[in-house]
Amino acid sequence: MRNILFILLIIILHSCMKGEAVDLVIFNAKIYSLDEGNHTYQAMAIKDGKIVELGPDRQILNKYRYTKSVDAEGKEIYPGFIDAHGHLFSYAELKLGANLLGCSSEQEMIERVFDYQNKTKRKIIIGSGWDQSLWENSSMPDNRRLNEEFPNTPVCLYRIDGHSALVNRAFIDLLGDFDLDIKGGEVSIDNGKLTGMFIDAALSVLEPYIPAYSSSEIKKQLKLIQKELLGYGITGVHEAGIEFEELKLLSEMVSDNELSIYVYAMLNPSKENREFALEKGIFNLKNLSVRSFKAYVDGALGSSGALLKQDYLDKKDYKGLCLMDPDELNELAEFCLDIGYQLNSHGIGDSAISIILDMCSNIYKKNPDHRFRIEHAQIIDMEDLHKFSDYAVFPSVQPTHATTDQRWVQAKIGKERMSGAYAFKSLKNQVGMIALGTDFPVEYTNPFYTIHAAVHRMNNKDYPDGGFLKNESLSMEETIKGMTFWNAFASFDEGRFGTIEKGKRATFVILDKPLNRQAKFIENFSWKTYIDGRLLHSLE
Structure with missing residues (x-):
């Protein structure tokens, strides 16, 4: 018992003899500093959100009094990526709408929109993330399938890059009359009919009708x-x-x-x-x-x-x-x-x-x-x-x-x-x-x-x-x-x-x-x- 008390006393005295107090010490790490000399270190001391010192384990652990320490178990440390x-807001909106990322076909896209609408019952359906290059027919789609499946509910589905959207006839009906000649944009027409594709600046025509x-x-x-x-x-x-x-x-x-x-x-x-x-x-x-x-x-x-x-x-x-x-x-x-x-x-x-x-x-x-x-x-x-x-x-x-x-x-x-x-x-x-x-x-x-x-x-x-x-x-x-x-x-x-x-x-x-x-x-x-x-x- 006396030996244990003696050891504890030595540890306490040693802690008191240490220098500057810091909030955190990370040790037993491989720290890639990415500084000018590309130095690597074993440990670092941190105080008030800033790095105080980097060095070998023994140096940092013995030099500083610390509130908390973390044994990094030999893992690699890099500056935060x-x-x-x-696009934080686009990502948030993708999560809130019909998520079409990775759809392998137009049919899968339609099915995901159906599933989303069954859960949310939106008056206007917004989705994003489709990529026609993943489909067997990699041409840009038209809105014929959307018109068949959603004849009365407006649907707007943004391509994965956010630079184009496919809308159905019900959505186009919301737009009323609008100018088809849009600087920096394209409204796709085939045989005199709108295909439902709006590209780049033409998306501005749709924006007033996109629910926030x-x-x-x-x-x-x-x-x-x-x-x-x-x-x-x-x-x-x-x-x-x-x-x-x-x-x-x-x-x-x-x-x-x-x-x-x-x-x-x-x-x-x-x-x-x-x-x-x-x-x-x-x-x-x-x-x-x-x-x-x-x-x-x-x-x-x-x-x-x-x-x-x-x-x-x-x-x-x-x-x-x-x-x-x-x-x-x-x-x-x-x-x-x-x-x-x-x-x-x-x-x-x-x-x-x-x-x-x-x-x-x-x-x-x-x-x-x-x-x-x-x-x-x-x-x-x-x-x-x-x-x-x-x-x-x-x-x-x-x-x-x-x-x-x-x-x-x-x-x-x-x-x-x-x-x-x-x-x-x-x-x-x-x-x-x-x-x-x-x-x-x-x-x-x-x-x-x-x-x-x-x-x-x-x-x-x-x-x-x-x-x-x-x-x-x-x-x-x-x-x-x-x-x-x-x-x-x-x-x-x-x-x-x-x-x-x-x-x-x-x-x-x-x-x-x-x-x-x-x-x-x-x-x-x-x-x-x-x-x-x-x-x-x-x-x-």
Whole structure:
């Protein structure tokens, strides 16, 4: 008994002799700092949400008095993953509507809509997520089946990319008379009749008739989405285009501590959002940051809305849709530059990318560190590639788009243009950095799908064998930086997080399994996820 008391006394005295008190010590880990020297550490001390010190286990455990400690069991720790391009509100709405992700046929799509309507009894049915490239007949659908099955209930079903929608006759009847000639959009007509397909700017005709979900419904779904993201170790999202009312809702959730992930919001260029930016300037509210606008220069490739320099191979005398002409884009760019904001431009086709690069050539002369981004950058004219470096244009891409689109992209653009398709390595080599995201809910939020697609150019089913355009693979090191530090830099947050270093926010993920470097997909999750030193997810 005396021996036990003596040992306890020694431990207590030793604790008292320790130095600075901290809140948390993580030890027995393999911490990948991703700092300039790519150092790895065993342990770290955390206080007030920031990293105090990193070092060997013995040094950290002996130097600090700590309230709590975590034995990481030898697991790998990385800076929290950041998704550089996601759509929180679109994902919430997808969950609230008829979820059509992964439908293998038009029949399955119809059946899911039926199931949804039987449960919800909506007066107007809204769904999203269908992708005709997964169907045996991969042509864009018309509304004949919807008209047969839903003759009296208006139905609007958005394609997976959100750039087109299929509506039935009952929905079209709600519209009344409207102009079929829409700048930057297309209303599909066959033999003098509307097919029900509305593409890009033509979606604006439908919007006044789309019923809005309540704030409480959206908030509930955003909390569930946050839980999903934290489970993968995702601690930040670049929200790629929101309206003013959505910004207000985000601000409410952040103020009420209902949303803990970091959100870097890109504002859609509406009148209200412009007024907000002029009044508030660079806006920071706890974990919400606003200092960028989103420009939509063209549509999506899957909907044949991406703006190409030459005709689509599968659509004669057609080059896609221009949603914002150069004068409009230049005006928005000057507006952003004047108020210290970034401009992130959606550009998928080579013609749209060329328009954006020309705009950036003028911006670069006025501010070389503008950090203006091109979102997606999927089909590049390789003659334009050098302009990314010349004008310091930051590429923001989604690796899983490459592994999804590989099924059909060559049939749309032809073999000659494939050299500039999903050219992630070439883009990274131009700028030295590249931002990586998912474009969820167009793709899954799973960051390990992103890693596999970026490094091995295969999907989670290890397809295609050998990888798609493998010469454009990123290394594992480049990929992880493209999900952490480079994404922080792309949002002006490199001083706060993106690496695990002394003085930075203690925002990191402890992975359940080591990162898989083999060309065979292995599922993984976060073992524990921390934001500002707070444990927000644990598998235990």
